[in-house]
Amino acid sequence: MKKYLIIFAALFLVCTTAAAAEILIEPASGSYVVGDVVEMEVNLSSPDQPVNAVSFVVSYPTDSLKFLSLDKNTELVSFWIETDRNHSDGSITLEGLLIDQGFQGQKENLAKARFQVLKDGKANIFLSEGAVHAYDGLGTNVLNFSSDSVLTFVGSKSDGGQNIITDIVTEEEPTPALPLWALATIIVLGILLLLVLIGLIRSKKKSMQFESESDKEMFKIFMKQLKNKQK
Numbered sequence: 001m002k003k004y005l006i007i008f009a010a011l012f013l014v015c016t017t018a019a020a021a022e023i024l025i026e027p028a029s030g031s032y033v034v035g036d037v038v039e040m041e042v043n044l045s046s047p048d049q050p051v052n053a054v055s056f057v058v059s060y061p062t063d064s065l066k067f068l069s070l071d072k073n074t075e076l077v078s079f080w081i082e083t084d085r086n087h088s089d090g091s092i093t094l095e096g097l098l099i100d101q102g103f104q105g106q107k108e109n110l111a112k113a114r115f116q117v118l119k120d121g122k123a124n125i126f127l128s129e130g131a132v133h134a135y136d137g138l139g140t141n142v143l144n145f146s147s148d149s150v151l152t153f154v155g156s157k158s159d160g161g162q163n164i165i166t167d168i169v170t171e172e173e174p175t176p177a178l179p180l181w182a183l184a185t186i187i188v189l190g191i192l193l194l195l196v197l198i199g200l201i202r203s204k205k206k207s208m209q210f211e212s213e214s215d216k217e218m219f220k221i222f223m224k225q226l227k228n229k230q231k
Contacts (some may be wrong), residue, residue, distance in 0.1 A: 021045065021051055021132040021134075021142045021143050021145075022145045022147070023042065023043070023056055023132065023143060023146045023147075024044075024146070024147045025042055025043075025058065025146070026040070026041045026043060026147075027040075027041075028147060028148075028149050028150070029151065030149075030151050031153075032117050033117065034118065034120055034155060035116070035117060037114055037116050038065070038115045038117060038151065039113070039114050040058075040112070040114075040115065040125060041109055042058060042109070042110045042111045042113070043109050043110060044076075044103065044108050045105075045106055045108070046103060046104055046105070046132065049104060049135075050101065050102030050103065050134070051098065051103055051134055051142065052099075052101075052103070053097055053132075053133035053139065054077070054094075054096055054110065055094065055095040055129070055130065056127055056129060057091050057093045057127070057128045057129040058091065058092045058113065058125065058126070058127060058128070059091050059126055059127075059128040060090050060124075060125045061090060061123050061124070062088070062089075062090040063118065063119070064117065064118055064121060064123040065115040065116070065117065065123055066116045066118055067092075068115060068116055070092060070112070070113050072096075072110075073108075073109050073110055076098060076109070076110065077096035077099075078098065078100070080094065081095040091128065092111075092113055094110070094111060096110075101135070102135030119153065120153045120155050121153055123151045123153065124148060124149070124150050125149040125151065126146075127146040127147075130146055131143055
């Protein structure tokens with residue numbers, strides 16, 4: 001009986017480990033000078049099980065780092081559900097749905113954030129919240145590990161180097177392309193409007209025509225008498 005319990009426990013541990021997913025903040029460490037622009041990556045690993053949804057909150061110290069921009073991976077994550085654009089509290093919040101069949105594999109980039117170093121010292125960039133949901137029909141959270149990043153900043157550049165950026169580079173959303181059906185509808189409506197205008201012009205020209213030469217002569221006499229009265 002004890003032998004079977006050991007085997008069952010080993011299988012349980014193997015299955016649990018196989019279902020593990022990780023969210024990694026990279027680089028894990030580094031040294032920068034005040035004024036430098038630092039690019040941080042948020043990467044996903046799930047080598048043993050497909051996952052199809054992810055959510056996380058990355059926190060950073062606002063006294064040491066100034067948020068500049070955020071690039072989301074729209075190839076891996078087909079639909080971003082939520083993006084927190086207010087970074088005054090020192091957090092970046094993202095939630096997204098992954099590709100249709102889910103993602104399974106080693107380190108894949110989810111997003112890249114750019115910061116500028118404001119002062120010397122150390123800064124800890126870490127995952128304050130996170131979840132990775134398995135593609136199992138239940139949405140099981142399989143996130144069991146996340147890594148932080150500790151950066152070291154030293155005094156300003158001696159050569160004057162790079163100045164502190166004062167304007168925040170806001171994230172730009174791509175302009176959605178006009179659907180083909182909408183473009184076709186606009187073209188058809190334009191053609192119909194043109195035909196209506198042509199018909200109105202033709203009908204107006206016809207109404208101006210005289211039915212006979214006598215009508216034409218009478219119109220000329222009327223106009224001549226009208227001009228004489230005006231004189």
